[in-house]
Amino acid sequence: GAGVSQSPRYKVAKRGQDVALRCDPISGHVSLFWYQQALGQGPEFLTYFQNEAQLDKSGLPSDRFFAERPEGSVSTLKIQRTQQEDSAVYLCASSFIQGDSSYEQYFGPGTRLTVT
Amino acid sequence: AQSVTQLDSQVPVFEEAPVELRCNYSSSVSVYLFWYVQYPNQGLQLLLKYLSGSTLVKGINGFEAEFNKSQTSFHLRKPSVHISDTAEYFCAVSLDAGNMLTFGGGTRLMVKP
Structure with a gap:
């Protein structure tokens, strides 16, 4: 089946621009996590x-970072005034279907953000 | 708060040789332990996990790890590596099986022919 997908895969932004990064989790997964590497x-x-x-949201580094998942499926991570x-x-x-105790987190390929 | 230390940033090894990637963690409470592998330009893939029970855990691709509570370690081992095992390996802990992961800095395994 389809895994976790993320778009765009690569993003170049000028300093000060706003960006939006999208995550499509595995269908039916309840939990969704964002990590920065x-x-x-x-x-x-x-x-x-x-x-x-x-x-x-304790890991968000500043108030310029904002995440949402309005319908409990797709999530967007927004970064304002990029630095x-x-x-x-x-x-x-994403992880966890009700009734499944494996709790494995399935990772997407990531979005590489470069701020110039 | 919990933390994870991967003592070796890079481990070079010849093909078919055994390898051990070291991981130590710090936590005031019991944790769950994981090893992930990351191939270039790809996301992380779970190799194995320790939630409870036997302290020797077997995973995919011939890897295994042993949980040692007294030494707070969870070292990853493989008896004979292949060129295709060249990747970045991350040890991680979680306070709850479905909770956020805290990762170590990673170990780059470089398998040479």
């Missing part, structure tokens, strides 16, 4: 949704 580092948690509810330090790969992961 800087070059040469491990992914770092940004935010977590359970259906349409954003239950944890060079925002350059990273943004990974989306």
Whole structure:
């Protein structure tokens, strides 16, 4: 079946521009996570949704970062007034179908954001 | 808060040799443990996980890991590596099986012919 998809795969933004990154989770998955992976580092948690509810946004680095999942499926991560330090790969992961205890997080291929 | 340390940033090894990638974690409570692999320009793929039960966990592609609570370690091993195992490997912990993951910095495994 289809996995987690993300678009665009690559995004180049001029400093100060706003960007929107999209994540299509696996159909039926309740949980959705966003992670930020800087070059040469491990992914770092940004935010977590359970259906349409954003239950944890403690990892968002500033108020320029905003995430939503209005219908409990597709999610968008928006970054306003991008800065060079925002350059990273943004990974989306989904997990958990009701009745399944595996809890495995399935990751998308990521969006590589470069801010110039 | 929990943290994960991967002691080796790069591990070069010859094909068909054994390999061990080290992972230590820090947490004041029990955690769940994971190993993920990342191939170039791809997302992370789960290799194996420890949630409970036997401390020796077997995963995909011939990998296994052993949970050692006293040493707070979860080292990944493979008895004989292939060129195709060349990738970045990440150790991760979670406080709850369905919760956010905290990752280590990664270990780049480089398999040479």
